[in-house]
Amino acid sequence: MKFIHTADWHLGKLVQGVYMTEDQRYVLQQLLEVVEQERPDAVVIAGDLYDRAIPPTDAVDLLDELFQKIVIELNTPLLAISGNHDSPDRLNFGTAIMEARGLHLVGQLKPTIKPVVLQDEHGEVHFHLVPYADPAQVRYTFEDEEIRTHDEAMNAIVTRIKASMNPAARHVFVGHAFVTPGARPEENTSQSERPLSIGGAEYVHSEYFKCFQYTALGHLHQAHHVSDETIRYSGSPLKYSISEEIHRKGFLIVEIDAAGAVTVDKRELKPRRDMRRVIAPIEEIERHAICEDYVFVTLLNDNPVLFPMEKVRAVYPNALHVERKVTVVTGGGTDEADSEIKARREADPVALFAAFYQEVKGVPLSDDKHKLFAETYANVLREEGGAG
16 A cells, blocks of 8 residues: 655745745645555545635645646545644535545544545555544543543543454554644644643654554654654655754655554655745845845844844845844843844743733732633634634
8 A cells, every 4th residue: 555645734824924825736646646646545645635624725726726636637536634724514514425436535523433445455454534622522522521631632632543443454544633752742843833721731652553553643854753763754845944954855755554553754845935034144145146046144243233134125025024133131141132033033932921920910820810821722722623
């Protein structure tokens, strides 16, 4: 069985006010060419087809175009799930009708998770499509009041799947979650990935997926495996923030033999424009060759630069951000101001609010208010996960 594992297309993505639709079309056309050349048994998309629940028309048209090419013209089964950026209801519409043509799109978690069964010369391969669902949704769907975290939710989902797994078949899990060894925090993420929850409750233990021959994951934008070579993120097809500057974007071609052994081939995609940093004085930048890349520019000039964006865009027409590197002098010497800004950006939102509250009010945040803010923020995250 040979299939393509991709994820996190985020069609309709807006980066610094620029729609990435044409850039997405450019790289996904390369994916279509590989589907046509390799003739895989299936294409798997592990969530976040769109960047938000109500995507722009161009993004909907692009997805329709890609699906038609893969399913109708190339006659290749396509298996996809909703991610935390997608609208489960919208993606779930008309799925029963589309399955007859080979499009298996699961937007909503159901009490019974029936696999999509594909056949090769060695027998059946069962694809278990598990869309993103927060713990409250899993708790309601499974009628289990003990489910409170993403880890507990995923454990309950996999337990249900294992109870009805056919031991004679090979099994592939398709999911959208933050999976790490031991459900502990990891650094392999980026600024363009929306947090699934707060306070460390979003992490899922990789141990749950040992019963599958392969686990195709979405949500984290850097391609990597977790604990085991068969538990993998394909990563996103494009860089969606400057924090992804060093990522090598692409997709995975996965093959499962008769015994269930897996081989994975990473294929890279060539972007229409790269996304990268440029750090130099404005005088040096003005001597650079004209370049169409998406750049985030840090000016090293000691003094303010007049009309910096205009000057930068004369060389880099698609520059997305320009800032001047600022140093602050303290009693102990010189520190980078941006390091403090970065630390604040990466801080836990609850801890950040507690620090802000104490600074403004002069007293620590009480336990009741701490809990209230955490619950309110979690509700906002949950609503945004279903609303884009």
